[in-house]
Amino acid sequence: MIRHHWSRLSPQLWSSRRHVSSSPITIISYQRLSANCSVELNKLSNSLSEIGFFYIGDYEDAIPSSLVSKMRAHTDSLFGAKLEEKSAIHLSKSPHFRGWSALNEEVTLGVPDFKETFDFGYDETPLAPEEAQKCRGDHAWKNMRGPNQYLQSMRDTSFETDMRRYMDGLSRVGRVVMNSAALCLDREPVSLDRFFTDPFCLLRMIKYPPSADADPKVGIGSHSDYGFLTLIQQDPHVNGLQALSRAGQWVDVDPIPNTFAVNIGDMAEAWSSGVYRSTPHRVINSINCAGTDGNPNNGNNSRVSMAFFYEPALEATLDEHMLQLRHDGTDPVELYGQHLHRAYTRSYPTIGSA
Numbered sequence: 001m002i003r004h005h006w007s008r009l010s011p012q013l014w015s016s017r018r019h020v021s022s023s024p025i026t027i028i029s030y031q032r033l034s035a036n037c038s039v040e041l042n043k044l045s046n047s048l049s050e051i052g053f054f055y056i057g058d059y060e061d062a063i064p065s066s067l068v069s070k071m072r073a074h075t076d077s078l079f080g081a082k083l084e085e086k087s088a089i090h091l092s093k094s095p096h097f098r099g100w101s102a103l104n105e106e107v108t109l110g111v112p113d114f115k116e117t118f119d120f121g122y123d124e125t126p127l128a129p130e131e132a133q134k135c136r137g138d139h140a141w142k143n144m145r146g147p148n149q150y151l152q153s154m155r156d157t158s159f160e161t162d163m164r165r166y167m168d169g170l171s172r173v174g175r176v177v178m179n180s181a182a183l184c185l186d187r188e189p190v191s192l193d194r195f196f197t198d199p200f201c202l203l204r205m206i207k208y209p210p211s212a213d214a215d216p217k218v219g220i221g222s223h224s225d226y227g228f229l230t231l232i233q234q235d236p237h238v239n240g241l242q243a244l245s246r247a248g249q250w251v252d253v254d255p256i257p258n259t260f261a262v263n264i265g266d267m268a269e270a271w272s273s274g275v276y277r278s279t280p281h282r283v284i285n286s287i288n289c290a291g292t293d294g295n296p297n298n299g300n301n302s303r304v305s306m307a308f309f310y311e312p313a314l315e316a317t318l319d320e321h322m323l324q325l326r327h328d329g330t331d332p333v334e335l336y337g338q339h340l341h342r343a344y345t346r347s348y349p350t351i352g353s354a
Contacts, residue, residue, distance in 0.1 A: 025051065025243075025253060025261075030059040034176050036183065044177070045184035048264060048272075051251065052279030053243045055259040056173065056231070063169035065258065068233060071166050074159045075205045075304060078118050081151050089149035091119065096126065096146035097344050103209070106220075106347050113220045114285060118205040120163060123147045141314055141337030144200070144344075167201055167308065170260075174199070174229050174310030177262065185272060195228075195312035200340070202311065208240060208303040210286040219283035219303070225265030226343040229310040232261040238303040244280040253281070267312075267339065270322040312336045 026047045032040040033056075047054035091099040098119050104112035126132065126146035135142040150160065175196055179189035208219035219240065234241065234255035241253040241261065253261050269278040286301045314337030333339045 025053050025055060025251065027055040027057055027256065027259060030056050030062065030173055030176065032058070033180050036180070041180055041184055044180050048181060048184070048276040050277070051243055051245055052269075052277035053251075053253055053261065053263045053281070055256055056177070056262050057256075057259040059169075059173055059260070062172045063166065067162060067166055067169070070158070070162045071233070071306060072304075074154070074157070074162060075118075075306060077154060077157075077159075078151065078205055079116065079207045079304065081153060085151055085153060089151060091348065094146070094149055095132065095143045096121075097144065097348070098146070099149040101348075108221045108223050108347070111218075111221050114208065114217045115219045115283070116207045116209070120148045120203045120205075121201060122164070122167065123160075138333075138338055140345075141335070141341035144314060144337065144341060163203065167203055170203075170231055170308045171199060171201055171310060173260075174201075174231060174308075177229060178310070181264075181268070181272070181276065185275060195316045195336070196310075198313045200311045200314050200336075202309040204307045204309070206305050206307060208283055208285045208305075210301040213287075216287050217285045219285045222280045222282045224278040224280050225263065225309075226267065227265040227309050227311045227340070228268045228271070230263050230265065231308045231310065232263075233306040233308075234261055235303045235305055238286055238301060240283045240285060240303050241305075242282055242284065250282075267318075267322065267336070271319065273321055311340060314340065 026043050028040050028043050028047070029037070033044065044054065086100045086102075089099040091097060091101045091105075093099060098121060101117045101119075103114055103116055106113045106115070106117065124145040124147065127135065127143060132143050148160075175192075178192055178196060182189045182192055211217040222244065232241070234253075236255050236257065239252060239254045242250040243253055243263070245251050255261075263281065264276055264278055266278045269276050283303070286303060314335070316336040318334060318336060318339070333342065
């Protein structure tokens with residue numbers, strides 16, 4: 001049975017910072033994990049089965065720190081753009097779920113998220129218009145491949161090149177983590193080839209503005225990720241990410257320099273036959289005075305993160321035991337693309353639902 005812990009959370013757990021624990025989450029070395037170090041494999045196995053979160057560091061040969069710094073600078077430029085320019089690449093203008101979304105537009109369990117986002121992926125050739133028109137219902141996922149929308153002001157920068165390098169590096173790390181997760185289950189890494197030979201990867205830049213009043217806002221409510229693997233480059237100065245422990249306590253996933261916070265999603269839990277945990281997590285925005293213009297979105301304590309989603313090929317056929325995963329009582333899906341598209345249209349009910 002696939003667990004969705006968020007559906008059983010009490011209102012107190014969902015909205016309060018009480019019951020928060022500072023229990024440490026394990027740091028795992030990418031280099032040693034790549035070498036199948038038994039110590040790192042044991043740490044990974046324990047992390048995935050107990051809380052579903054860990055930090056990964058020692059990844060410089062895959063993702064140079066200079067590249068991370070460049071991507072942080074690019075992210076600041078994205079969110080610093082004028083509203084008119086951001087609106088020109090709104091998510092609603094892309095059938096591929098690429099572009100910008102404003103505060104309160106994405107929905108988690110029926111509640112708007114207090115965050116602003118930019119969604120990107122690898123630039124791909126979309127279906128021809130006549131073919132795209134045929135992709136409806138359970139075939140709508142075929143329209144998820146396509147080009148990004150870019151801010152005009154960033155066309156002459158290194159953003160597109162840097163982003164591809166960054167995603168390439170994170171894909172390397174993601175495959176090593178998944179190969180290691182397979183080894184921990186006594187499965188051969190080659191068994192993952194049909195999922196990850198041509199992975200569908202997404203990069204999301206997220207800005208969680210501070211709350212201007214005494215009550216912290218929920219940037220994104222308690223939820224479990226719907227995919228396989230998420231790697232988060234956290235804001236180095238502002239925390240807010242929390243994971244729910246087996247004991248029912250919120251655990252702070254604080255930013256640690258030179259690491260990514262990593263968690264698995266619902267489909268990875270299903271793939272592991274429930275051995276690994278797709279853990280509920282949330283973001284509580286910071287409390288801060290408004291900016292000089294009175295707008296809380298312009299305060300100086302926003303949390304800005306970059307989340308990378310390492311997903312299987314859209315065409316990948318799911319294993320029999322993975323077909324239990326449902327979306328709001330709908331029929332089970334057979335292809336990963338169907339699963340991903342249903343999850344997206346649930347988060348953005350006004351986009352891509354045709």
